[in-house]
Amino acid sequence: MSTSTEMHATAAAAPARLLVVDDDADLLRLLAMRLQATGYDVATADSVAAARSRLGVERFDLVVSDVRLPDGDGLALFEDIRRQHPALPVILLTAHGTIPDAVEATALGVAGYLTKPFDSQALLQGIRQALQRAGPTHARSGLRADAPGSAGDTAWRAAILSRSSRMQAVLDEARLVAAADASVLIRGDSGTGKELLARAIHLASPRAAAPFVAINCGAIPEPLLESELFGHVRGAFTGATSAHQGLVQAAHGGTLFLDEIGDMPPALQVKLLRVLQERAVRPVGATRAQAVDLRIVSATHRDLDAALAAGQFRADLYYRIDVVSLQLPTLAERREDIPLLAGHFLRSLAHKYGRRLTGFAPEALEALATAPWPGNVRQLHNVVEQACALATTALIPRALVERALRVQPAEALGYAEAKRRFERNYLIQLLKLTAGNVSDAARLAERNRTEFYRLLQRHDLTPELFRGAGPDVEQ
Numbered sequence: 001m002s003t004s005t006e007m008h009a010t011a012a013a014a015p016a017r018l019l020v021v022d023d024d025a026d027l028l029r030l031l032a033m034r035l036q037a038t039g040y041d042v043a044t045a046d047s048v049a050a051a052r053s054r055l056g057v058e059r060f061d062l063v064v065s066d067v068r069l070p071d072g073d074g075l076a077l078f079e080d081i082r083r084q085h086p087a088l089p090v091i092l093l094t095a096h097g098t099i100p101d102a103v104e105a106t107a108l109g110v111a112g113y114l115t116k117p118f119d120s121q122a123l124l125q126g127i128r129q130a131l132q133r134a135g136p137t138h139a140r141s142g143l144r145a146d147a148p149g150s151a152g153d154t155a156w157r158a159a160i161l162s163r164s165s166r167m168q169a170v171l172d173e174a175r176l177v178a179a180a181d182a183s184v185l186i187r188g189d190s191g192t193g194k195e196l197l198a199r200a201i202h203l204a205s206p207r208a209a210a211p212f213v214a215i216n217c218g219a220i221p222e223p224l225l226e227s228e229l230f231g232h233v234r235g236a237f238t239g240a241t242s243a244h245q246g247l248v249q250a251a252h253g254g255t256l257f258l259d260e261i262g263d264m265p266p267a268l269q270v271k272l273l274r275v276l277q278e279r280a281v282r283p284v285g286a287t288r289a290q291a292v293d294l295r296i297v298s299a300t301h302r303d304l305d306a307a308l309a310a311g312q313f314r315a316d317l318y319y320r321i322d323v324v325s326l327q328l329p330t331l332a333e334r335r336e337d338i339p340l341l342a343g344h345f346l347r348s349l350a351h352k353y354g355r356r357l358t359g360f361a362p363e364a365l366e367a368l369a370t371a372p373w374p375g376n377v378r379q380l381h382n383v384v385e386q387a388c389a390l391a392t393t394a395l396i397p398r399a400l401v402e403r404a405l406r407v408q409p410a411e412a413l414g415y416a417e418a419k420r421r422f423e424r425n426y427l428i429q430l431l432k433l434t435a436g437n438v439s440d441a442a443r444l445a446e447r448n449r450t451e452f453y454r455l456l457q458r459h460d461l462t463p464e465l466f467r468g469a470g471p472d473v474e475q
């Protein structure tokens, strides 16, 4: 039996407070006694309703709940907890067969689950581990994990400015999942800070000293994506004059960030799944696979559930990458962050451009605070940048902010059109670089000449046009 001294990291100030929920009165009493004997401070509830009312007014460090309760489902209670206390760990007790396997439970974000009848040592160990993972966030002293003076540090999330409680909840969750090695899927609209959060998770993880490698799956043309991701060996295809290390291998030991995973072509989804299952990667043209050890963080602004239902995204890959999912709120859902972010962008842009800008006029700030922000934080940055560029006074007036707000955020293109534009632009850059020499351009693109000609044809590009001075081709 565990002693109170080894109980958990947060015990120095006061014992951790647990809520135990079960409708079996005898089991509940027994559990409470055992946990109290171990040194925990225990409260009990015999129904979902009783648990909800206690959670509404009291602060707990961990919840242990039966899945089957007389007035509802322990999973529904868990969903409530996830919404209202996202960083509060929950351990579920299930009758045999209620949850088919551990994957489903952990996919939901449950800290642990035990199948009844369970061994009390297993429960104590599960509680200890979940509290350790939660860190001091739930210490009864009330210190947040990253409050000044607490044991937690904020360096990992220093780039993410926010005073919103919704963002704080996401950051609390991010910190917890960072410690585990589970795959994380970050959902959120464009410009909400998904990449920033992915980097923060990497920095808060035990992999922080190893590389963080980011790839935008939607921005690389399909023919290039495979060799970008997995690399190729010399001679893998015509033009592959040297071996090329893939981004998966470059992330070895660290974190691979797959941005816009929803845009990954189906053929590559299968290959990525294989890498995740086998923890090994086979470069294009190679006969043998190389072992890789990495953590996957993915992001999407698309509704992956809809893509799944439409058969555009593989379910097996989806379950692998979405072990824990984090949802970033839009900027409109956290307006309290607008003045903070606008001030920060203003200071850094003023510094960058060597301008003396002291702030926003109150009406300008009001215009910022009430704008709709479809492009989220990225749009806010652009608006502040434009206002800074045009400012003639130290205090930015409302008119300048309104003018910048009238400029539409970047056109929202469909994937196919965005890809077409990228590909065409990429080919033009290559042809400019090589002054229209197709062999050289194909080599740079790591394609053979025939393939490269086919790409040029698809985009109506004639290499001759680039020989000599290099034209201004309309992009």
Ligand SMILES: Nc1ncnc2c1ncn2[C@@H]1O[C@H](COP(=O)(O)OP(=O)(O)OP(=O)(O)O)[C@@H](O)[C@H]1O
Pocket: 159, 160, 161, 162, 188, 189, 190, 191, 192, 193, 194, 195, 196, 197, 259, 299, 301, 341, 377, 378, 381
């Ligand atoms: N909370 C924040 N504090 C400071 N800067 C932020 C914050 N959130 C986002 N940004 C800045 O806004 C810009 C967009 O952020 P980021 O690229 O992480 O968003 P994203 O959700 O990954 O966008 P996309 O979906 O378009 O890839 C970046 O310049 C980032 O530094």
